[in-house]
Amino acid sequence: MRQVFSSARIENAEAVARLLADQGIEVRVENGRTLRSSIRGNFSYREQAEGATRAAVWVIRSDDQPRARQLLREAGLLEATAANPGNFLPAIGHAARLDAASPKRRVRVRFGLLIVAAVALALWLNQFRNPGWDLPEPVRADAPAASPIDPSLQAIATSADTHYRIPTPPALAATLAALEQAQSPDARLCLAVDGEAPGEAALAAARAAGLDPRPASTCEDGDDSLRVSVSDYLTDGSGSGTVEVSVARGDASPTPRRVEVERAEDQWRILRTL
Missing domain, CATH: 3.30.70.790 (UreE, C-terminal domain)
Incomplete structure (x- = not known):
């Protein structure tokens, strides 16, 4: 029903x-x-x-x-x-x-909806233009003052970055020993490489240069032997570098000096004394 x-x-x-x-x-x-x-x-x-x-x-x-x-x-x-x-x-x-509803009321309702949509769109666009408008400005902390760099430390770091200490090449040790032997041809040669007795490679290179070296540990102080010590070779990997040479004869104290050297194929050249 x-x-x-x-x-x-x-x-x-x-x-x-x-x-x-x-x-x-x-x-x-x-x-x-x-x-x-x-x-x-x-x-x-x-x-x-x-x-x-x-x-x-x-x-x-x-x-x-x-x-x-x-x-x-x-x-x-x-x-x-x-x-x-x-x-x-x-x-x-x-x-x-x-x-x-009457036509006038429908017009008023539609006009009101348009106003609400326009306000919402304006707020949305303003948020994208300035997303942090309602946030406080962050407090900026003062950056700590940079401490001065010690020039000596900087020089050491630069040197360590560009030069490397490697074992002295046997051919370089033989070349330097031959130059010293040429200045004292009658003296007996006693050779040390990097603070130790020369190895087989260094002895072979010295004999190839016409020398007959003995380990420096077998030579006594005060005799007339020529004591040559080659050590502290520094290079940047390009085939050139510096090395320290210490020479003494008889009762004289060793005289160290640093020389700049360069390798040309299988030969070594002494460029200058530093």
Whole structure:
């Protein structure tokens, strides 16, 4: 059973019920005439107290409902909604209220929505232009003063970066020993390489240069031997560098000096004394 019509006036509900009944539709009227309203025939409206019910027409059989609504619509008592002409239920929701509102009200509502959208867009763009506008400026800490660099330490670091101390090449030791032997050809040569007795490679290079060296540890101080010590070879890897040469004869104290040397293929050249 479905309700198809309601009215505050009982005569309207009864007229609709008769219209449907004449078409063979079984109906029932609720909240219609009572004994009191029949006696007071000069008043046909239901008393409209707060919460009072209205006279309503109900279709008993559900399969008669579409035909009943069609008859009411043809009689101008029921209107289809604009969204769906086949739907006879009243429109609800925000869209229906806007359609029922006056044109001026619709214009005001749309204008208000445009203003809200414009304000939101302006705030969003301002946030991208200045993302930190609401944050306090960070406190900048003073940078600590740089301590002065000791020039001597800087020189040592530079020297360590560009020069390397490696074992003295045997051919270089033999070349320097031959130069000293040429100045004292009658003296017996005692040779030390990097503070130690010369190795087999150094002895072989000296013999190839025409020398007959003995380890410096076998020569005693005070004799007439020529003591030559070659050590502390520094190079940058390019084939040139500096080396320290210490020479002594007899009771004389060793005299060290540093010379600049350069390798040319298998030969060594003495460039200058530093």
